Amino acid sequence: MTNRSKLEDAGRPLTRDGLRDFLDGLPNPPRLLGLGEPTHGGQAFPQLRNEILRYLVEDAGYRSIAIESDCLAGLLVDDYVHTGDGELDDVLTRGFSHGFGAYAANRDLVEWLRDCGGDVRFYGFDAPMETMYAPSPRGAMLYAYDFMAGRVDADLMLGARGEIEELCGDDARWVDPAAAMDPARSVGSAPEVTRLRVLADDLRAVLVADAPRLIAATSADAWWRADLHLRAAAGLLRYHAAMAQDTPGRVNRLMWMRDAMMAESLLSIVERERDRGPTLVFAASAHLQRQLSRWEQAGPILAWWSAGAIAATRLGDAYAFIATALGAAPDKEIGVPAPDTVEGLLAGLPHERYLLDGPRLAAVAGHSSPRAGFPPAAGYFPLEPAHLAEAEGVAFLRKV
Template sequence: MYNDLNYWIKHEAITLSFDPPESFNNSIDRIIASLDDSVELLGFGEALHGGEDILILRNRLFQRLVEKHGYSAIAIESSFPRAHVVNEYIAGRGPESYEKVQDTGFSHGFGSLEANRELVEWMREYNANPSHEIKLRFYGFDSPTEMMYADSPGQVLHFVLDYLASLDNISGRYHQEIIDPLLGDYAEWENPAAMMDPTRSVGMSPNAIALRMETEDLISELNERRPEMIAKSDEDHYMEAVQYATVARKLLNYHAISARDSENRLLRLLGVRDAMMAENLLYIVSREGSRGKVLAFAHNSHLQRGKAHMQLGPYALTWWPAGAHLHEIFGPRYSNIGSAVGISDANGICQPEAGTLEALLTGLQGTVRFIPTHRGTGLPASEIAALANRSGSMKNPTYFVLTSQSLTDFDWLAVLDSTTYSRGGPQLQE
């Protein structure tokens, strides 16, 4: 029980420095020790896309989780199907260099970020060491969508068709002869104009409707022939094919919603994306199973427990993010860490105003500090309600400030004094 916020911050914060490594590792060990023993999925959120120091902290955190705490996989906010090629790369299969996967293996342009390259190369090197019996896996858990358009369902459907054809060429060819003409030109599915104009979407066209029916038939065959397919391949590859087929179904639903002109259209698109994120993480955790635990990395707004909020032009949007779904699915087996930044000239983030949560949290010595939220600490409700929100960024629209809700949305907050902009990231507008 704490009488005021400053006292809570002063007595509960764990300050962290990257060097020496022993000091960093000890701090991480203390944080992990505070979590419930049943945690299988740990979320680490970023306050903005493009925070270089947050990405470096993520890399170091994941390395320690692997070395000491039984983590076998990382899943990032990138396209679920695209990440397959990155996972092949870190396993020593497929492409010979990172340059061959940085565009095809990531969505949102995240493959160009140097910190992501460093993460992937470390994982590849770790897996190449024969003394490491459990090999690391890399996943994307985002829906197959970009910032302003949704992918064609062709990539995920062809993954399923290839799997089916490898076991039953006749059935695989039968489904492909139906599906390929319905898919048509991928560019029609991926038209950026469809995001804001439902009349430009093909999601409710006769071909799209027929493709949704054929996808259901494909899923039905996978379900009916489960024992046979597992015997001919294995359970891991079978469940992967089922997940890809499920993603195809969800993506077709996303396109159908995009084609409908309704007041809650944008809200539903955001909700469907986050629900798909949560279901992908459920699959990823179940796939890792006895191999190890999973670290999920995404924007704070996707991993928080409470409702997410965003202002998109004239629209004030509120929806249930992936973290809220994960809280219901996993209960205490899901824990999360949000992040916050004091200042960042490169990202257009100025000194936080007095009385804001960021100002209070960055008042301690050090460059990074981890602070447990008020879940169970009994912080005074009056002080929490009186917290003001700091100003945002006019330069980086992905920066979301902390609010009083952040104290219940996350189990811990990782607070950085500052961050530069990501090496390899697209240039920000002045």
């Protein structure tokens, strides 16, 4: 059998039937299915995500999607999906981070979810921050404080609302973009931040300890939202503290902390959706793959465990991962792949789109050459031949 025949035998065209066959071939139905994209900024992979989500909802009982976007801002999107309240343009602007609300595919996603009548939930699962800054924890802490105030015994509510306001101070001082590279500009070493970290920890302890009363007085969903806000606040405060540390591994530690927060969100989503159905999660492959993620910049190579890898330690085979790959992307100056790379081998298949079994693809292409020759500005992470066996699937688009 030729290599091409082996490749064709390892997969099937990426269609509704092909996805159904792929899922049927997994050892167990996943509770969390990761779909990783190799680069941000294009429409092809978010559009593919939308198509796959529709199949999963209609054929496999999926009832939620989580994307690489601010977990708190995502609540605005989910509220719109369920109620229709608000203006779509405002929801897209304020409900997505990283500029993702400007993507046509994300507008299409929100409109489709709305058409589902609120049956499919939307989640952001990223930390509530941008690439170059993290905001104040004020809003997240006050949301949770107000949820508990008047419902929890007063003597259990350590700290006061006014103290949180005073400790946070001017929100502008938290979002200095220069602090990302200069620890001296960060507020994270200030004594107010240390006190806020204690208060956030204490508030969450009370939220958990008084959960029976709080849920009975409100709802499980309302309690979940308060818990999400406190997890986000604690994560932000840890992140600010790490930003203030002038150590050689500072940036790498920030990468670890972000994905750890992402993993907490994913595990919370899986638990919340336990009785409703599985979840599709969409993000850069570096946030979902099982292997140690690596990113080489001008300085040292950054390496961290992805949110998917962390979540998989808890979920086992209830987590499955599909890496996505592309042949050529002219808009990003990514040319036709060399024939001795994984992408080059896949580009020789007769169909434009394929979904392949990861371990079977590894048996054929696992010793291929790593792909090179694309500009750093493309933000592109090609397939790693050595990683293929640990992905349940690989989705390939010949040209985007």
